[in-house]
Amino acid sequence: MESESTSSSAPVNGNLAQTVDDLSKHMLELDEDDDLEVFSKDAMLTDASTFSASMPASPASMINQYKHEDQDIKDVFITVDCPENHVTSIETFVTYRVITKTTRSEFDSSEYEVRRRYQDFLWLKGKLEEAHPTLIINPLPEKFVMKGMMERFNDDFIETRRKALHKFVNRIADHPILSFNEDFKVFLTAQAWELASHKKQGPGLLSRMGETVRAVAASVRGVQNRPEEFTAMNDYVETFSQKMGMLDKIAQRIVKEQKEYLEGMKECGPVYTLWSGSEDQLVEPLKAIAGCIDNCCKVTEEQVAGLSENQVPILHEYVLCAETLKAVLRRRDNIQAEYESKVDALASKKAEKENLKEEIGRLEDKLECANSTLKVDWERWKRNMQADVRSAFVDMADTNMNYYEKCLAIWESFLTSQKTEVHVEKDTDS
């Protein structure tokens, strides 16, 4: 399987058009290799309303390509670690070490080590979204923490963030299309000053504004004939978003309640110890109970940490993901709206027919591409989501089972010790 990168190295206006061209090239190459049906523009022109999977070629070929890619061996390995504080005269921020190991030929070397800050990750995400508006890019951890800015430098927060960033880049590396993105390559390989200068390139402010204006206009206009499957996706995302939000809240609430339970338990042990000071025969069992309770408290602390570090962040990530999905669906709708507006314009206007036709053709390609990439990526996202959710809840079950097993052992050892006491007493009596 070849791995042509969709290059965007030169500053060009209209990234979207460029992307479509690149992908078309991609598909044509595939078609030659695999003898698939060629995507025909003319065939699409007449009927703008039906975009089902049974339509000519290109969506199917895209899907085939995805399937092949998924079975590929992973050839980019990235770790994000070693957070460090950087202090300049203007600001303080944290950087993370990003190490890349790869066998891909596009990369000049097989190993890279760079330092990146959160802003750099944000930039990368933005560029990827620009280049692939209907691909689903998993969210970054949140920019700000509710509780206050000082939280930024708290160890737990940084560790949670580091894990999320590690996941973020690896998901991109695993993505059959995104991993070949040029900005991604720059992100992984460029030194600090190189990255800074690369960031300055790219579409100018005016062109980006133009994009935004068009997007707003399209969203205001609205989509006329949204295909059933995308409406279904919308409905799904609505419900998914709601349910994820609730699960996130539930998971956090459980952690909170368990912490309060722990605080209460911590007060119990000392009372039993205090009591043992007044007794003679009961000293030993009372002290033993105090010990058991203290040990259980330690186990509970471990359990709470486990839930907070593993399960809660995953659920939270998918809450953010739901927002990403909504944005992707919106962008797809906007592309369709733009296309539809031009078709309407063609119907009403008599002059400039040729130009409009050409534009319509271009937009049609764009829409077609957007729809098919979204559909395939949707399936990929769902598979990943299911795997993540499954692992998050399996981890939760494991954490809780582990917790109860440890507590069980503690209390069973207490019982054993008390039975021994009884036997000893019996011996001394007789």
Added chain:
Amino acid sequence: MRGSEILERMADSRSEDVAVIGNTDLSAADPHNNTMTEEGVPLLKTMEISVSEAEKRTGKNAVSMQEVYTVYLIETRPVNTISEGLSAAPDSLWRRYSEFELLRNYLLVTFPYIVVPPLPEKRAEFVWHKLSADNMDPDFVERRRIGLENFLLRVASHSVLSKDKIFYLFLTQDDGWKDVVYDTGFQAKADSRLKALNATFRVKHPDKRYTELKHYSDELHSVISQLLRVRAKVADRLYGVYKVHGNYGRVFSEWSAIEREMGDGLQSAGHHMDAYAASVDDILEEEEHYADQLKEYLYYSEALRAVCRKHELIQYELEMAAQDLVSKKQQREELATGTVRTFSLKGMTSKLFGQETPEQREAKLKILEQQIVEGEELVKTSNAECDEYVRNAWVDIDRFKEQKNQDLKEALISYAVMQISMCKKGIQVWNNAKECFSKMSH
């Protein structure tokens, strides 16, 4: 007996030697006893007792107002009929909580040297938020029923208390029991006893053992109160943790509707989350039983303290009697020898206004002699009373200590058993849930 001897005696009573040399069989000697059972065998050995039911009643109270109250069914059956295979129906009667209180007050007054078993609490204390503080709440009534049965069993198995006639009648006489109790005249004693126990007085030569015991009862009371308070808080929070998991069940179910592959796994996992949330009710009900065991000893510590206080009172009265005797003897000496050793207003006035006539002095002396004889008698009986009390009380205190150690150790063990059960249930639920989660994708 001379004053100095009494003081010696009192000094001696501090040592171990004086106490607990008498026999422990009080059944014959005790004038309060109207033995209804065989000598030396507690009632419980010959009679099966239970408090089997509770019912709501309505009626008119003392001020003719409608009230709702609960009555408890006391069932008794002679043991030998059971062993002989005759399944005789038990005798039964209904009693309300206030009658139990009356019985206990009678026992407290009649046997002041006994650590009398406590009743279950009058009002729900150390309540965590889900637990009702309402006396009419069925769970509270059920726990009270168990507590009342426990009280009766404890009294019936006590070598001294179980032989009391009033107690026997409480179990067997349906009508007019209250009148019988009041006829004993214990109320008068109860009032003075209450007054005495609440009064502040200082004993000059306290018995070290009783002082230590009083401190112990205070410490026990304080520590168990703390424990019950903390435990209630923890129960509240445990309840919260479990119940929040119930939300998982609901959301999983709703979410499963839109998921094709994950739907089944989510649904079945959700059921386990519901089961987990529901399981906390049973867990906490069992723990409430542990709390009740602690509460019994919380109230026992009060009974223990009362015994110590009663001892203090007797000691104090003895000291007062002895002191009074000493001062009377001194007065006699002064009168007889004409020397005034101690300053007194009388002495001063007689100096100022002239000495008494010999006849007057003679009269006074005679009165004093009489008082001294009475005083000596009083000291003698007080001393005997004190000795007897110390002896009897210490026997029961030893019995109580052993019972307490055994009961509390069992309670601690049962607490551990409860924790183990809770852990095992938890492991099972999460194991089941994990299986469901594992099936969610491939």
